[in-house]
Amino acid sequence: MKKKIRVRFAPSPTGPLHIGGLRTALYNYLFSKKHNGDFILRIEDTDKKRNIKNSINYIIKSLKWCNINYNEGYKNKGKYGPYIQSKRINIYKKYIKILIKKKLAYYSFDKKKDIIKYKKKNKNFIYNSLTRKKLNNSLVLSKDDIINNIKKKKYVIRIKTPNNKNIIFYDKVYGKININTNKIDDKIIFKSNNTPTYHFASVIDDHLMKITHIIRGKEWISSTPIHIIIYNYFKWKIPFFIHLPLILNNNKKGKISKRNINNEFPIYPIISNYKSIKIKKSYEEIGFLPDSLINIIALLGWCPNPRNNKEIYNLKEMIKLFNFKNISKSDVHLNYKKCCWINKKYINKNNKKIQLLIYNKLFKIVKKKIKKYKKKYKNIYIKNVINITKNRINVINDIWNVSYYFFINPKKIHIDKKLIKKLKKNYNKIIIFLQKIKFFFIKKRKKKIIKKFLKKIFKKYKNSIYIKTLRLSIVGKLIGINMLEILYTIKKDKIIKRINNFIKIIK
RNA sequence: AGCCCAUUAGUCUAUUGGUUAGGACGUCAGAUUUUCAUUCUGGAAAGAGGGGUUCAAUUCCCCUAUGGGCUACCA
Numbered sequence: 337m338k339k340k341i342r343v344r345f346a347p348s349p350t351g352p353l354h355i356g357g358l359r360t361a362l363y364n365y366l367f368s369k370k371h372n373g374d375f376i377l378r379i380e381d382t383d384k385k386r387n388i389k390n391s392i393n394y395i396i397k398s399l400k401w402c403n404i405n406y407n408e409g410y411k412n413k414g415k416y417g418p419y420i421q422s423k424r425i426n427i428y429k430k431y432i433k434i435l436i437k438k439k440l441a442y443y444s445f446d447k448k449k450d451i452i453k454y455k456k457k458n459k460n461f462i463y464n465s466l467t468r469k470k471l472n473n474s475l476v477l478s479k480d481d482i483i484n485n486i487k488k489k490k491y492v493i494r495i496k497t498p499n500n501k502n503i504i505f506y507d508k509v510y511g512k513i514n515i516n517t518n519k520i521d522d523k524i525i526f527k528s529n530n531t532p533t534y535h536f537a538s539v540i541d542d543h544l545m546k547i548t549h550i551i552r553g554k555e556w557i558s559s560t561p562i563h564i565i566i567y568n569y570f571k572w573k574i575p576f577f578i579h580l581p582l583i584l585n586n587n588k589k590g591k592i593s594k595r596n597i598n599n600e601f602p603i604y605p606i607i608s609n610y611k612s613i614k615i616k617k618s619y620e621e622i623g624f625l626p627d628s629l630i631n632i633i634a635l636l637g638w639c640p641n642p643r644n645n646k647e648i649y650n651l652k653e654m655i656k657l658f659n660f661k662n663i664s665k666s667d668v669h670l671n672y673k674k675c676c677w678i679n680k681k682y683i684n685k686n687n688k689k690i691q692l693l694i695y696n697k698l699f700k701i702v703k704k705k706i707k708k709y710k711k712k713y714k715n716i717y718i719k720n721v722i723n724i725t726k727n728r729i730n731v732i733n734d735i736w737n738v739s740y741y742f743f744i745n746p747k748k749i750h751i752d753k754k755l756i757k758k759l760k761k762n763y764n765k766i767i768i769f770l771q772k773i774k775f776f777f778i779k780k781r782k783k784k785i786i787k788k789f790l791k792k793i794f795k796k797y798k799n800s801i802y803i804k805t806l807r808l809s810i811v812g813k814l815i816g817i818n819m820l821e822i823l824y825t826i827k828k829d830k831i832i833k834r835i836n837n838f839i840k841i842i843k
Numbered sequence: 844a845g846c847c848c849a850u851u852a853g854u855c856u857a858u859u860g861g862u863u864a865g866g867a868c869g870u871c872a873g874a875u876u877u878u879c880a881u882u883c884u885g886g887a888a889a890g891a892g893g894g895g896u897u898c899a900a901u902u903c904c905c906c907u908a909u910g911g912g913c914u915a916c917c918a
Contacts, residue, residue: 346918347918348917348918350917350918380918382917382918383916383917383918385917386917386918448916459844459845460844460845460846460914462845462914490916492916510847510848510849513847513848514847515846515847516846519845519846519847519914520846520913520914521914524915524916526916527916528916529916531916533915533916533917533918534917534918535918538918553912554848554849554911554912555911555912555913555918556912556913556918557847557848557912557913558846558847558848558912558913558914559913559914559918579848581848581849581911582911582912584910584911586854635855635856635867636855637855637856639855639856639857641857643856643857643866643867644866645857645865645866645867646867647855647866647867647868664849664855664856665848665849665850666848666849666850666910666911667848667849667910667911667912668854668855668856669854669855670854670855671853671854671855671868671869672854673854673868673869674854674855674867674868674869675868676868677867677868677869678868680881684881727880727881728879728880728881729880738879738880794877797877800877800878801877802877803877803878804877804878807877807878807879811878813878813879814878814879815878815879815880816878816879816880817878817879817880818876818877818878819877819878
């Protein structure tokens with residue numbers, strides 16, 4: 337029988353989760369779902385100083401918002417808990433003792449200052465088999481000294497790396513990687529405050545939690561040999577490693593940096609209400625949909641196969657197609673315009689949830705900007721406005737920009753020089769046209785009749801100058817949805833007012 | 844400075860030891876729309892550079908350059 341696939345996402349709560357972490361979580365999720373495996377959330381909070389209040393909540397909320405559900409782990413049931421490392425310290429202590437007994441790890445009494453000195457003297461100083469004999473540790477000192485030092489001095493525990501041995505592993509993305517132990521430190525695996533470092537805790541946990549595949553960012557490649565050494569010392573089975581290319585900041589790229597500085601893309605998925613976590617821009621805040629964010633992130637460094645020139649994938653499709661073979665090796669940059677393009681596709685999918693989101697957004701803005709909004713605009717009116725305008729927004733927050741003229745009068749009328757000339761030439765005719773429309777609206781009529789009349793008159797005045805001026809009077813710009821649609825929707829008295837205003841202006 | 848990794852248009856990428864190097868976003872032009880957006884059609888745009896191996900290299904090897912990661916009692 338095949339072993340059940342188990343993967344984990346193991347963030348440390350040092351701040352809000354960003355799209356890099358989110359993508360790692362996503363790939364873990366996709367892989368586990370594809371193989372009916374388990375997806376575990378483990379919190380790695382071994383560094384107390386760097387822990388930031390509420391980051392755990394933010395991480396969990398972000399995953400939830402994106403529909404990335406873990407079936408085991410922190411605040412969830414599971415056989416292998418606790419799933420937060422600060423509550424597992426005793427477990428790590430038990431295992432560190434074993435390594436020390438076997439002399440595969442040792443006490444190091446060197447002062448931090450001294451090691452900094454060595455590094456200053458020799459930039460390539462490494463604490464390992466080549467140097468450790470000259471340093472102050474339990475491999476050198478006598479038994480009595482060691483016991484004395486342990487009682488009196490601060491110490492850390494370091495892993496004893498083998499001398500001149502090539503640690504080779506086969507990454508599912510990067511292939512064969514070979515690192516010689518003489519180039520790596522005897523890493524500290526237990527700190528002087530008697531807590532483990534990441535390297536030790538994560539290996540112990542991954543083994544105890546029966547993790548089969550470790551999917552994580554590429555920045556861990558360099559420390560993988562240390563992890564492998566620990567696995568070997570315990571004679572544990574080494575899991576598969578899958579390292580992911582990183583998502584890089586656009587600003588750092590030389591050629592386009594100047595243009596891109598102001599265009600910085602968001603890196604956090606959702607809004608935060610926590611005081612300790614301030615986020616200026618998040619995808620949620622700007623008006624991205626979770627499904628589209630997932631789509632965007634999934635395609636950063638992964639190309640579904642077969643591609644069939646598709647760009648839009650839902651979770652189910654991604655799960656079906658997910659494969660490590662199609663993950664690219666080079667780091668990626670995000671293209672914000674493409675993000676918008678993808679989001680637009682999702683907004684136009686026309687489901688009720690999306691409509692509600694847009695409605696809530698527009699309603700909030702209307703509430704803010706307009707006094708007595710309840711008397712002026714019924715829900716149906718707002719919904720109607722959304723229906724006719726929403727196919728031209730990229731993100732939900734754009735909704736006001738494309739619909740404001742249904743609620744407020746245009747503040748400025750933008751007339752360019754070309755238009756002024758045309759206006760002057762056809763002044764009388766234009767005034768007649770505008771008056772016709774105005775007078776029609778002054779009389780009380782049913783909607784059907786209005787529609788008929790408008791269609792007729794639009795046919796009669798085919799020349800674009802008429803409708804352009806009409807548009808200017810109502811919208812203030814030469815931009816907007818179909819003019820007929822606008823006239824059907826906006827209230828009569830407003831139309832009359834705006835036309836009057838316009839006529840005054842062009843006198 | 845050392846170690847590890849990467850390099851196909853502005854960005855994300857596909858394919859391949861023999862191809863007119865394919866697609867998407869963006870960009871430019873045209874059509875549609877009375878305007879804008881949409882949609883449609885078309886165009887420009889790429890194998891970092893230099894050496895090898897080979898009849899043939901973007902693909903394999905080496906060097907250089909560039910980018911990135913790691914070299915913390917951070918993860």
